[in-house]
Amino acid sequence: MKLASSEANLTDAIAEALSKQQISLETTVQKAIRVAMEDVKSSLIELRQEVQSQTNTVRDLISKADKIQGETRQMKKDLNMCTTEQQSLTLKIAELEDGSRRNNVRLVGLPQSREGDDPIGFLQKMLPTWIPALKKKGPIEIDRAHRVYGSGKSRTLIFRVLRYQDRQAILQGAREVMKTEPIRDQDHLLRFFADYSGFTSRRRQAFGSIQKELHALGIPNFLIYPAILHVSSGGNQHSFDSVTKAEEFLVEARNGHASGARRKLAFYGPSPSAESMEE
Incomplete structure (x- = not known):
């Protein structure tokens, strides 16, 4: 009986000790977890604050970038407007200057001092x-x-007539002469x-250069004021105010000219050689 009672007491004691140990262990673990969680929580709070700060910084940068983009777009608009106005003013100034030169004629090729001391009398003669x-x-x-400054030996002579009709008569008359022969003065062109x-x-x-190539291809062309190339080709009239467009037309004209030459060669056949002519 006593032995059984002792064993029971021992078992109870062991159970009680284990229970106390478990409680102590649970308390220690819970305390460690709480401490660790506090550290994690503190780190998370700091991380959240850092993320929030970075987010605010990014938002500020995006806002500044949007503002800069808006200002840049406005500056581009202003620049385009200034460029357009500058081009318009340049054209107007050129038109005014062209108008002031309306009665002028440029004479190129006249030997230096050929006109002597009386250029007006010389020209009239x-x-x-x-x-x-x-x-x-x-x-x-x-x-x-008067003569204008130039690097050549014979500087260009510019003269102004009183009537625009006389200026046109000089230019048109010169073109008519040039159709048959060059205009010369003492063998000078x-x-x-x-x-x-x-x-x-x-x-x-x-x-x-485009005009020269068109003339070489037998295509009539001339310039209209201020700078418009007028071309007559195949019974059609073309006008170009852009060099790029004129160059595109020239390429087509070259291709058409080459195709026409090939068709002509195919139709007539090659020219007979000297040997075949002798036979």
């Missing part, structure tokens, strides 16, 4: 000789005449041109 169509007009009234502003002259000169 020689113009009908160079351009016979002017003989029936009588002496052309010339307001002034002379050329007559209208006088334009530098801006208009550059625009017209941009078509120069």
